[in-house]
Amino acid sequence: MSQYKEVVIGKKSLKYPVVQGGMGIGVSLGTLAGNVAKEGGAGTISAAQIGFREPDFYTNAEAANLRAIEKEIQTARKIAPTGVIGINIMTVTKEYEAQVRKAAECGVDFIVSGAGLPVKLPEYVKDFDVAIIPVVSSLRSAQVLIKMWQKRYQRLPDAVVIEGPKAGGHLGFLPEQLEDISDEEFEAEECRIIQYIRELGEANQIYIPVIVGGGVNTASDLKHHLELGADAIQAATKFVTTKECDAHPLYKEAYINCQKEDICIIKSPVGMPGRAIFNHFLDQVKKGLRPVQRCYRCMGACNPAKAPYCITEALIHAVKGELEEGLIFCGADAFQAAKITTVKQVMEELTQ
Structure with a gap:
C-alpha cells in the first residue's frame, strides 16, 4: 500500500501522488505516459503537433494530429490498461476544440489545459466522462477561470495544476516575473491558491485535488509541497532522461x-x-x-x-x-x- 493519501483523478486513484507533465512536441507520447501510469502515477501525453510522424503531417496536419492522438492513447493503454492516462492540450492550439473532443472520444481519464485560460473546455467535453484540469500560475487566473466555468457551465475543475516559475517550456509568467520572483514568494502564492481551492471545494461539497509543478525533482520536494497543502506534484523534466521517454x-x-x-x-x-x-x-x-x-x-x-x-x-x-x-x-x-x-x-x- 502507498504511504500517501488517496488522490483521485476523475474516477481513478493514483498509487503515488505523481503526475507526469506533458512535454511536446513528441517528448511525452504514449510510451512515456503509459509507463508512468503503469508505475502508479498519472501519465500525460502531449497533443502539441502530435502527428509529426504521420506521413501526411506536412500536407494535412489537422488530420495527422487527430489520428496520432488516437494512436498514442492506444499505445499508452496497452502498456497500462487500468492506469491513469491523460493528455495535455494547449489552449492556444488552433485545433483546440477538435483535439479535446478527439481525446475525450478515445477515453482519456483527464485533459490538462494551459498556455492561456481554457475558458470553453467544459463546453467541449459536456458529452464525455472525462476529468478536466486547468493549469494556473496565480490566484487571480484561478479565480477568473473557475468563476467563469461556474457561471457559464455550472462546472468546477476536477483538479487544478499550479505551475511554478521553474517549469519548462512555455511559462505563465511575464519575463520580469521570472527574473524577480523568489521561491518563497511563489510558495506564498501557491498556498493562497490551495486555500482558495479548498474553500471552493467545501462550499460545493466536493474535493478538488491540487497538483503543483515546476522544479519538483526529489522526494523532499514532493514532501514539501504536500506539507504546504498540495495533493500531488507534477514532474516533467525528470522523466526526459528515461529509457521510456519518446524523444530521441x-x-x-x-x-x-x-x-x-x-x-x-x-x-x-x-x-x-x-x-x-x-x-x-x-x-x-x-x-x-x-x-x-x-x-x-x-x-x-x-x-x-x-x-x-x-x-x-x-x-x-x-x-x-x-x-x-x-x-x-x-x-x-x-x-x-x-x-x-x-x-x-x-x-x-x-x-x-
Whole structure:
C-alpha cells in the first residue's frame, strides 16, 4: 500500500501522488505516459503537433494530429490498461476544440489545459466522462477561470495544476516575473491558491485535488509541497532522461550534457516566455537567421510574418535528435540530470 493519501483523478486513484507533465512536441507520447501510469502515477501525453510522424503531417496536419492522438492513447493503454492516462492540450492550439473532443472520444481519464485560460473546455467535453484540469500560475487566473466555468457551465475543475516559475517550456509568467520572483514568494502564492481551492471545494461539497509543478525533482520536494497543502506534484523534466521517454536519445543527452548556465529564458513566437537549453539554433535565432519558411497553423497567437522562427519545425528537429536545428525546452533543473534512467527508478526517487 502507498504511504500517501488517496488522490483521485476523475474516477481513478493514483498509487503515488505523481503526475507526469506533458512535454511536446513528441517528448511525452504514449510510451512515456503509459509507463508512468503503469508505475502508479498519472501519465500525460502531449497533443502539441502530435502527428509529426504521420506521413501526411506536412500536407494535412489537422488530420495527422487527430489520428496520432488516437494512436498514442492506444499505445499508452496497452502498456497500462487500468492506469491513469491523460493528455495535455494547449489552449492556444488552433485545433483546440477538435483535439479535446478527439481525446475525450478515445477515453482519456483527464485533459490538462494551459498556455492561456481554457475558458470553453467544459463546453467541449459536456458529452464525455472525462476529468478536466486547468493549469494556473496565480490566484487571480484561478479565480477568473473557475468563476467563469461556474457561471457559464455550472462546472468546477476536477483538479487544478499550479505551475511554478521553474517549469519548462512555455511559462505563465511575464519575463520580469521570472527574473524577480523568489521561491518563497511563489510558495506564498501557491498556498493562497490551495486555500482558495479548498474553500471552493467545501462550499460545493466536493474535493478538488491540487497538483503543483515546476522544479519538483526529489522526494523532499514532493514532501514539501504536500506539507504546504498540495495533493500531488507534477514532474516533467525528470522523466526526459528515461529509457521510456519518446524523444530521441540525443535529446536526452542534451539534458545530461547541459550546465546550469546553458539554461535560458526565451521569447516564444507565440509571445510567451519559455525555458530552453541554449544551443546553435538559439544563437542563430538571436542573429535573426531563422525566418519562418512555412506555417503549420499550430497556434493562433503566432504571426508567421513577424515570428523569429517556426516553433513547430524547431521542436520537431529537437525531438528527432537534430539538435543544432532544434529548440530544446527544459525545466530550470535540467542540468541536474546525470544519466539515462527508467520511469520506475524516477518514481522510486520521487516517492521513497
